[in-house]
Amino acid sequence: MRSTRQPTRRPREVAPTMRRSLAVGEQIPAHHHREHQLVYAAGGLLAITAGAGTWMVPPQRAVWVPAYVEHRHRAWGRTDMRAVLFPVTVRAPFPAPAVIAVSGLLRQLLLALTQPGDRSEAECRRLRQVTLDETRRAPEQPILLPEPRDDRLRAVTRILREQPADPSTLAQLGRRVGASERTLTRLFQAETGMGFRQWRAQLRVHHALVSLAAGHSVTRTAVEAGWSNVSAFIETFTGVTGQTPGRYAASLSGPRPGTDGTAPGTR
Known part of the structure; x- marks a missing residue:
């Protein structure tokens, strides 16, 4: 069988x-x-x-x-x-x-x-x-943008994601989504662990990382991300990422031949 x-x-x-x-x-x-x-x-x-x-x-x-x-x-x-x-x-x-x-x-x-x-x-x-x-x-160095859960706060963050250069204050944003500045301040801290200004600065750095990866200039990136001047942008970007926008942009091309753990000509 x-x-x-x-x-x-x-x-x-x-x-x-x-x-x-x-x-x-x-x-x-x-x-x-x-x-x-x-x-x-x-x-x-x-x-x-x-x-x-x-x-x-x-x-x-x-x-x-x-x-x-x-x-x-x-x-x-x-x-x-x-x-x-x-x-x-x-x-x-x-x-x-x-x-x-x-x-x-x-x-x-x-x-x-x-x-x-x-x-x-x-x-x-x-x-x-x-x-x-x-x-x-290795030390932790997060470039993290926390995601809120509250619908009112998500509405605010959605506005800023779509327009990171939006200069509106938290009170002005609150009027657009139907929440008080006090409520949103509390929610930002409770749900993201950051204050509003810190969260928006982190969002703008995220936008800058993407913009520079797309090949845009430092000046264009600073303006589109909402910084009033290039010097302020460079200072904030360097503080968050540990390097200037120019050095970061140069690093995006990846390892040069012979610097990736293999000898030239062995691939």
């Missing part, structure tokens, strides 16, 4: 790394992974949205996404997305999504692990362990 037993399915192997080129404006819909991920944009600008809000991930940052956390991606500019995956059995550096500063060492580790090569499995394991150690040591 022919056996009816079905063949035993092997468990899915964990992909150790991932690399994907994203076109301008390309989106990856909401999803989650069964592994932890350390996501890095070697070139371009990546936005990652999860429950708490939207994180911007320029080449000087990486984001830790814990296993099973639903998130989605959007590329601003042509983006070279890299990711190193870790099994859920490792001790996670962060319990929730977190954006960290990328040191020179961590950058080279991420590039080396996500670049095709002939490294042995043992070598890759050692590199991944050092990557995890460096991630634990």
Whole structure:
């Protein structure tokens, strides 16, 4: 008699790394992974949205996404997305999504692990362990725009997202959405952890990151994002991102040949 037993399915192997080129404006819909991920944009600008809000991930940052956390991606500019995956059995550096500063060492580790090569499995394991150690040591530097839940506050933030240069005061915005300035002030602090001015400044920095990734000039970006002068824009942008708009724009092109963990001519 022919056996009816079905063949035993092997468990899915964990992909150790991932690399994907994203076109301008390309989106990856909401999803989650069964592994932890350390996501890095070697070139371009990546936005990652999860429950708490939207994180911007320029080449000087990486984001830790814990296993099973639903998130989605959007590329601003042509983006070279890299990711190193870790099994859920490792001790996670962060319990929730977190954006960290990328040191020179961590950058080279991420590039080396996500670049095709002939490294042995043992070598890759050692590199991944050092990557995890460096991630634990890295300071958090979030470029986060928290997402409110209250309908009145969402109406205000929607107005500002559509017109980041809108100079309206919170009282003026409140009259447009039917809420008092006092109520909105309380809601901003309670739901975003920021005051109104801080949230709007963060929104304008997000807009500036996208504008510069699109190739716009520093002056045009400053005006469209709502700064009264370029000097004030440069000061705020540098304070949030850790570098001037000009240096940030120069970093978007990605690693130069021979600086991504491989020798020139070995690709």
